[in-house]
Amino acid sequence: MRRLSWFNVTSLTLGLAFLYLPMVVLVIYSFNASKLVTVWAGFSTRWYGELLHNEAFLDAAWVTLKVAVVSSTMATVLGTMAAYVLVRAGRFYGRTLFSGMIYAPLVMPEVITGLSLLLLFIGIGLDRGIFTIILAHTTFSMCYVSVVVSSRLVSFDRALEEAALDLGCTPFAAFRLVTLPIIAPAVIAGWLLAFTLSLDDLVIASFAAGPSATTLPIKIYSAVRLGVSPEINALSTIMIAIVTIGVITASLLTKRAAVRRNAEEHAADRA
Amino acid sequence: MPQTVFAPWNDPDEKPLISFQGVTKRFGDFTAIDDITLGIYAREFFALLGPSGCGKTTLMRMLGGFETPSAGTILLAGQDIAPVPPNKRAVNMMFQSYALFPHLSVWDNIAFGLRREGRDKAAIAARVEEMLKLTRLEKFSHRKPHQISGGQRQRVALARSLAKAPKLLLLDEPLGALDRKLREETQFELMDIQEKTGTTFVIVTHDQEEAMTVASRVAVMDEGRLIQVATPDRIYETPDSVYVADFIGDVNIIEASARQSGDKVSLAWAEGQLPLIATTTKTFAPDQHCWLAIRPEKIAISAERPKAANALQGRILDIAYLGNISTYHVALPSGQVLKAQTANTRRIERRSFTWEDEVWISWTDTAGVLLDK
Ligand SMILES: Nc1ncnc2c1ncn2[C@@H]1O[C@H](COP(=O)(O)OP(=O)(O)O)[C@@H](O)[C@H]1O
Ligand SMILES: [Mg+2]
Numbered sequence: 001m002r003r004l005s006w007f008n009v010t011s012l013t014l015g016l017a018f019l020y021l022p023m024v025v026l027v028i029y030s031f032n033a034s035k036l037v038t039v040w041a042g043f044s045t046r047w048y049g050e051l052l053h054n055e056a057f058l059d060a061a062w063v064t065l066k067v068a069v070v071s072s073t074m075a076t077v078l079g080t081m082a083a084y085v086l087v088r089a090g091r092f093y094g095r096t097l098f099s100g101m102i103y104a105p106l107v108m109p110e111v112i113t114g115l116s117l118l119l120l121f122i123g124i125g126l127d128r129g130i131f132t133i134i135l136a137h138t139t140f141s142m143c144y145v146s147v148v149v150s151s152r153l154v155s156f157d158r159a160l161e162e163a164a165l166d167l168g169c170t171p172f173a174a175f176r177l178v179t180l181p182i183i184a185p186a187v188i189a190g191w192l193l194a195f196t197l198s199l200d201d202l203v204i205a206s207f208a209a210g211p212s213a214t215t216l217p218i219k220i221y222s223a224v225r226l227g228v229s230p231e232i233n234a235l236s237t238i239m240i241a242i243v244t245i246g247v248i249t250a251s252l253l254t255k256r257a258a259v260r261r262n263a264e265e266h267a268a269d270r271a
Numbered sequence: 272m273p274q275t276v277f278a279p280w281n282d283p284d285e286k287p288l289i290s291f292q293g294v295t296k297r298f299g300d301f302t303a304i305d306d307i308t309l310g311i312y313a314r315e316f317f318a319l320l321g322p323s324g325c326g327k328t329t330l331m332r333m334l335g336g337f338e339t340p341s342a343g344t345i346l347l348a349g350q351d352i353a354p355v356p357p358n359k360r361a362v363n364m365m366f367q368s369y370a371l372f373p374h375l376s377v378w379d380n381i382a383f384g385l386r387r388e389g390r391d392k393a394a395i396a397a398r399v400e401e402m403l404k405l406t407r408l409e410k411f412s413h414r415k416p417h418q419i420s421g422g423q424r425q426r427v428a429l430a431r432s433l434a435k436a437p438k439l440l441l442l443d444e445p446l447g448a449l450d451r452k453l454r455e456e457t458q459f460e461l462m463d464i465q466e467k468t469g470t471t472f473v474i475v476t477h478d479q480e481e482a483m484t485v486a487s488r489v490a491v492m493d494e495g496r497l498i499q500v501a502t503p504d505r506i507y508e509t510p511d512s513v514y515v516a517d518f519i520g521d522v523n524i525i526e527a528s529a530r531q532s533g534d535k536v537s538l539a540w541a542e543g544q545l546p547l548i549a550t551t552t553k554t555f556a557p558d559q560h561c562w563l564a565i566r567p568e569k570i571a572i573s574a575e576r577p578k579a580a581n582a583l584q585g586r587i588l589d590i591a592y593l594g595n596i597s598t599y600h601v602a603l604p605s606g607q608v609l610k611a612q613t614a615n616t617r618r619i620e621r622r623s624f625t626w627e628d629e630v631w632i633s634w635t636d637t638a639g640v641l642l643d644k
Contacts, residue, residue, distance in 0.1 A: 159367075159368050159370035160370050162335075162337055162357070162370065163366055163370040163371075163372070165337075165356075165358050166336075166357055166363055166364050167358075167435070168358045168435070173387070177383075182372075182373065
């Protein structure tokens, strides 16, 4: 290991502090015994207990979880299919337009995505509720899945699929038996990414949500406008934990798959 | 002559297993395969030989069903295979990169094709064991492809493509990744397996020695065309063009103009030199431009003027010592350099010629082949 210079240590500390100090404060205060958010009165897990009796929060949490699971699953299926077409179909007419259109939502301001979805839902007369939130989240997270999966597919040896066809597979069987198991880590990483994106989205959800269903971020946001409560700190801490676990798992999966692939390729070179 | 010579291509009653009829393949405006007509017979070990990029893989991929011809038809056992998708063809391919499934064990790789056929478990297991035994992989059946050596991986790929007992097995540069010794062993193994299983093999290679070793017939290709199709010895002894003569092995090419009388041709090849004499079955117009191709091992080297149809005096320019043989590069007064090869039956210190020696080189009138293109 190389030793870090003073300059590097300082920049690293500043950068990390800038990123994580607010969250650390939040996590610490979630364990505060006092009702007053800014006064420390000793360690307690009482707010986590209270949370369990807050019906409104529990409902919102349940909605959020359902939305995240369903929308990330749909986004994974759609995103994987889109990535497969983009990487595999070669140069078909309108390919550049298609790929541009898939990746555009990545850079589109969320307010605009949200607004246009809202207009669409009103236009087709769809009542806003859990279903519209799911649709909206599927829409914006599928492009993230497609980016993750297509970066894996680019390095996938086409001959493997041809070998499967050669041995009697239909194209669909070749995908199911050969391609999918090999790209599975990327697909799972894409799912986790979509899951965490859906979990903490506020902007798009607030456009798509209706009176019948709200998500946790919306609930927190509106509660905070009436004043920060320690209960919200506790709730936010739980969300930070879930998102962190999701992101770390996704990156570990991608990294481990890459390491293993490297090892396999090196083994092939040595032979 | 032995009684059972395998030569179905000489038998007018034999129908080829595969027949290319005027097949052309274009990628955009680039022609990768140019109007090929070719028959390959059952139980043949057929080699496609040619420089990189001449269309060997493309020809194979059309047989496997991964490319469709732009023009012409391909018949397999008399049936047009154009509308048959790869998964329905009685053809299996061993890929240049092996294309082993990395997530499956050796056993499951070999069983993959059998499972698609929906055979029962016991039959699959029996067939896989048979293949493992044939390719001597029993000990590695539970390993993953990245846990075995390159040579073993190559045998897994072979076992996997043989398992379904295809009518036709396509091998695309199967031995390219192996070192020389392993490659030679595997060539003999391949021939052995081909004989045991009775499968028709089509092998792609750019290694002429490999093609000569394994094949019953060799097709020499260049830029998408077939240049010559013949048995290895005919390709070597009687090439029908300078390209083939030059591509296969070492050769001396002497440009000349012909003057034929009967089967003897007298060749004017250099100003102020006696003409060379060659025998041919072809007919040459008077003063037709032609090329005499002679293999270095057919040229003798001596200190005294020998009594041969063709004898030329020259000076030794270079000696390439290859262990079992030596190649002498002899400069003629005309400036041309010819190669003569002798077997090193004596120890090197007793060799009779050395650099700058004046020597005679000679060959008979039947030693060379006279070519018109
Ligand atoms: N899918 C393709 N698109 C365009 N050109 C191709 C394609 N496949 C092969 N070619 C071209 O066709 C020629 C023959 O290729 P190939 O059959 O792979 O040669 P070989 O196997 O003899 O080295 C090459 O010049 C190659 O660039
Ligand atoms: Mg090739």
